[in-house]
Amino acid sequence: MGNFKGHALPGTFFYIMGIWWATKSIMKYAFKKHKRTSYLGSKALLHRIEILEGTVLFGMAVIGMLGEQFNPGGPFLTLYDYKKGHWVQLLGWHHFTMYFFFGLVGVTNILCSTIRSLPASLAKIMFSNAFFVETFIFYNHTHGREMLDVYVHELLVLVTFLTGLVAFTEIFVRTNIAVELLRSSFVLLQGSWFWQIGFVLYPLSGGPAWDSVDHDNIMFLTVCFCWHYVLAIIIIGAIYAFVTWLVKSRFKRFFSSEVGLLKNAEREQESEEEM
Amino acid sequence: MGNFKGHALPGTFFYIMGIWWATKSIMKYAFKKHKRTSYLGSKALLHRIEILEGTVLFGMAVIGMLGEQFNPGGPFLTLYDYKKGHWVQLLGWHHFTMYFFFGLVGVTNILCSTIRSLPASLAKIMFSNAFFVETFIFYNHTHGREMLDVYVHELLVLVTFLTGLVAFTEIFVRTNIAVELLRSSFVLLQGSWFWQIGFVLYPLSGGPAWDSVDHDNIMFLTVCFCWHYVLAIIIIGAIYAFVTWLVKSRFKRFFSSEVGLLKNAEREQESEEEM
C-alpha cells in the first residue's frame, strides 16, 4: 500500500461496495412497500444477489491479496528471512490479512445463501468481524511514523470501528433501513478517505507530501473528514431519490389505472406505520 | 467563536432547543394519556410542528454559519491562502462545519415530515450524527491550548458525546419519555456550559481570563459542571409540572362533569401500565 495506487484500490473497492449496499437497502425498503407485486423483491432473486455480492467481494479481496503479495517490493509469500534474521514486509502482510478477512465475508455470504441451514446472522457477524479486524490492524500499524501519517490512519481506524459497531448492532435489531444506510455511509466515508490519504501522503503531482508536523494540516483534515461524510450523505440521498423514483415509475407501467395508484398510497401508509 | 458572543450564541441556541425538546416530549406524553380527545395531540399537528422545528433549526444553523464566515476575522469562505501558503482561519471552518451538520438535521426533519416514504428514524440518525460530528471536531479542536481551555472543551466533548449516544439508542428503543428527557437535559447542559465557557475564557468584565494553569480552577469547574446539570434537571422538572398542569386544566374545561374526570383517572392508570 505504500504508494498512491495502494490506497486508491481499497478506496475504490469500498466506494463501489458502499454504493451497492446503499442501493440494495433502499431497493429492499422500496419493494417492501409495494410487496408481492414484483419479481425484483422476491426471495429467489435476493439469494442470487447475495451470491453475486459474495463473489464480487471475494474477487476484490483476492485482487487485493495478490496485489499486496506480488507487487514489486511485496513479501512474495515469504514471512521470515532466515538469512538476514528479520521479518519480511510485515506491512504487506498486514494489508494481506485485512483483505483476507473481507474475502471470508464473501465466502460466508455465498455459504449462507446456498446452504439454507446456516443462520443468516453468521454473515452479519463475519461482516462486522472484518471491520473490527481492519480496525485492530490499522490501530497497530503506524508505529514510529510521523504525526500527520498517524492522524489520517487514526481517522481510518475511527470509521472502520464505527462501521463494525453499527454492523454488530444490526445482529440484534430487526431490519432497519436507517441503520443500514448509516453503515453504508460509513463505508463510503472510508472509501473516499482512502483516496484522501493517498493524496495527502503520496501527492499525484509528484511533489513532496504534506508537511507532517504542521498542526494546521491536522486541523484541516479534521474538517475535511467531516466534508467527506457530507459527500457520503449526499450520494446516499441521491441514490435514495433515484431508486425510489425508479421503483415508483416502474410500478406506474403495471398499474396504469387510478385504482392501482390509490392502492399504492394505502400500502405506503401501512408500511410506514409498520416501521 | 473566539470571543464571548461566539460562545453565547450557540449556548442560547442549544438552550432554546433543549427547552423546546423537553416541552415537546412532555406534551406528547401528557396527550398520549388523554388520547383521541384533542387536536393538539393529532398527527397532523405533529407533522406541522416537526416542519416548524426543522425550519427553526435550519435558520439557527444558517445564522451560525454566516456568523462564523463573515464576522471580522472570519475566513470569508476562503480555505487556503495560496500567497502566504497557509490555511485560513481553520477554527472558523470547524465551527462552520458543526453548524452545517445541525442545518442538515433541520433539513432532514423537514424532509421526513413532508415526504411520507422517508423512514422517521432517518431524522434521529442525522440528529445523533450532528452531535457525534460536534464531538469529533471539538475533540480535535484544542491542540496547543492551555490546560483550562482544554478542560472546559473536554467537558463539552463529554456532554455532546453523551447526547449523541442517547440519541443513537433512541433509534432502537420505543418512545420512552425518560430517555427523551435525559437527552433534553444534556442539550440544556451543553447550552449553559457554552455560556460558562464564555465567562471563563472571555470574562465580561474585560478582566483577564481565569488562571489557566491553576488546578483549583479545574476542580471548581468539575463541580460547576454538575451544578449546571442540576439546573437542567430543575428546569425540566418545572417544564414537566407546568405542561402537565396546563394539559390537565385544559381538559377540565372540556369535561366539566364528574364522569369526564373519572374517565381521565381511568386512562391515566391504563397508560401508566402501558409504559
Next chain:
Amino acid sequence: MGNFKGHALPGTFFYIMGIWWATKSIMKYAFKKHKRTSYLGSKALLHRIEILEGTVLFGMAVIGMLGEQFNPGGPFLTLYDYKKGHWVQLLGWHHFTMYFFFGLVGVTNILCSTIRSLPASLAKIMFSNAFFVETFIFYNHTHGREMLDVYVHELLVLVTFLTGLVAFTEIFVRTNIAVELLRSSFVLLQGSWFWQIGFVLYPLSGGPAWDSVDHDNIMFLTVCFCWHYVLAIIIIGAIYAFVTWLVKSRFKRFFSSEVGLLKNAEREQESEEEM
C-alpha cells in the same frame, strides 16, 4: 472525607443500600413466583417501600452533605475566599455534590411513587445519573496525588461507572433479577471498597499510610478488589438463600395442605418458563 470516618460513612451507606436492594430484588422475584397470594407482594406495599427507600436515601444524602460542609475543616457553605483569592475546600464541595445527586435519587423515588403520572423509568435514570456523576467527579478528583491514592480511586471510578452502566441498561430491559443482583453486587463492592480505601490511606493503627510508590501494593490491591467482589457475591448468595427460605416457610404456614404445595410447585415451573 480526608480521614477514615469520611470513607467509612459512605461505605456503610452503600453497604446498607446494596444489601437492601439485593433483598428487595430477591423478594420481588420470590413473591412473583407465588403471585396473588400475599400482601407482601402487592403494589400498595411496593409503593410504600419505595417511598421509605427514597426517604432513607434522602436522609443519608443529607447526613453526608451536612457532614462534608460542617465538619471541622469543611467549607461551611463558602465557595470562594475573596480575601485570599482562592477556592475554599473544593474536595469537600466535590463530596457534597455527589451526596446531593444521591439525595436527588431519593426525591425522585418519592415523587415517582406518590405522583402516579410520572414515568417509573425516571427514577431509574436519576439512579444511573447519580452513579455517573460520582464517576465523573471521582475521575477528576485525584489530581496531583500519589500513585496508590490515585489507583484506589480509579478502582472506585471503575465500580461506580459499571454500576451506572448496569443501571442504565435496566431502563431498556424488562425486569431481570440477574441484572438487578449484578447492580446490587457492584453497590456492595463499592461499599466495602470505601472501607478498604479508608484502611489503606488512613490506617486505624495511627501508623503511616501504605507505601504509595511501591508497585507491589497496587498488585495486591488489584486482587484485593476482586476478593471484595467475591465477598459481595457471597453476601448476595446468602441473602438469596435466606429470603427464598423465608418466603417458602412463610407460605407453608398458609397452605399447610399438600394441594397448596403442589400448586406452588406448578407456579414455580410457570414463572421460571416466564423468565
Next chain:
Amino acid sequence: MGNFKGHALPGTFFYIMGIWWATKSIMKYAFKKHKRTSYLGSKALLHRIEILEGTVLFGMAVIGMLGEQFNPGGPFLTLYDYKKGHWVQLLGWHHFTMYFFFGLVGVTNILCSTIRSLPASLAKIMFSNAFFVETFIFYNHTHGREMLDVYVHELLVLVTFLTGLVAFTEIFVRTNIAVELLRSSFVLLQGSWFWQIGFVLYPLSGGPAWDSVDHDNIMFLTVCFCWHYVLAIIIIGAIYAFVTWLVKSRFKRFFSSEVGLLKNAEREQESEEEM
C-alpha cells in the same frame, strides 16, 4: 504462570472449553430444527450436560488454583511475609484469583441446573463476570515489564474483554447461534493465544525469548493474532459441518422413509424462518 507450562495449561483449558461450547451451541441449534424427535435435545439431558460442564469447569479451576499455589516458587497460601515485610508472589495470587472466578462459574452452572428456582441468566452473568475479572487482572498485571511482554498480554486483555462483552449481551438477547459461536471463537482465540504467549516468552528450544524491544516482533504478533482468529473460525466451521452431518445422518436411521426426509425439509424451512 511464569514458564511455558503455566501458559500451556490455561491455553489447553480454554481450547477444550471453546470446542465444547461451540459443539453444544451447534448441537442445540441442529436439534431445535428437528425438534421433539430425540432424547439428545431434551431438557433433562441438557440439565445433566450443564451439571457435567460445571463440574469439569470447577475441576479445571481447582487444578489451576492448586498449580498456582503449590508449584515450586508459588506462594503456598501465604499472602504477606511479615518477616521480610513484603507481599509473597502476588502474580501467583493474580492467577489464583482468575482461576477462582472460573471455579465460581462452574459452581453457578451446577447450582442453576439443580436448583430450579434460580434464574438461568445468573449463570450467564457469572460467566461474563469471570472474563471481566480476568480482563481486569491482566490489565493490571504487566507493570514494569518489557514492551513485547506487555503487548502480548494486552492482546489477551482485548480478547477476554470481548468475550466478556459478548457474554454480557447474551443476557439480554434471545438465544442466537451466531452470537454464541462468536463467543466460542473468542474463547478458542484466547486458548491458542496463551500457547503463543508461551512460545514467545519461554521458547521451547530453551533459547532466549524474542527480542522484546524490536517493533517488528509486535508488527508480526498483530497479524499473528488475526491468524489465530482465522484458525478459530476454521475449527468452528469444521465442528459445524461435522455436527450437522452427524445429526442429519443420525436422523436418517430413524426416518428411513421418504416421508421422514420430506418432513425434515419442512421443519428446516420453518425453523429458519423462526430465526
